Amino acid sequence: MAPSFGMFSRSTRKNPAERTVTLIGKPGCHLCDAAQAVIETVCAETGASWEKKDITQDSDLHHKYWEQIPVILVDGAQHDFWRVDPKRLRTALGA
Template identity: 35%
Template sequence: MPETYPPTSRVVLFTRPGCHLCDGARDLVRRVCEPAGVGWVEVDVDAPGPDAGPLREEYGELVPVVEVDGVRQGYWYLDEERLRRAVAAGPPRS
């Protein structure tokens, strides 16, 4: 599911393999986004590539981290209602 950084989806879940909190966060993001028809993407902060260092440095100690439209909505233990409100608010107007 990872895509190149920066992701183009409205909702981004930053995770790492073997993270038990990430498993629950993935389920929560799926539960919120799919019924709303909102795309989301999972980004592995430990994946090799040109963005590996900066991603690991920014998010490594906080995973799971969820962002909606580029705004951090939570980390470690995610709040489902906060995520629902952010998704429902829609993308920022340009």
């Protein structure tokens, strides 16, 4: 009998509209501005929501990510840093 891979099927994946992208950055960061533009576009296309967090306002985020900003999380898990590839982000969102 062939093994069942049902738990890995596409039907168990989240709909992009159920996903959240988080941009962790700081004001005045040109890479953060560029990342935000990509995130806004991809989230508008896929229906995913997004949020922005400022490392200058959160000491834990500053300590964890200050050398990597901008950092992009998908549903709380680190997806990328420095630059955002729109195709890769769409794929991560299941679009």
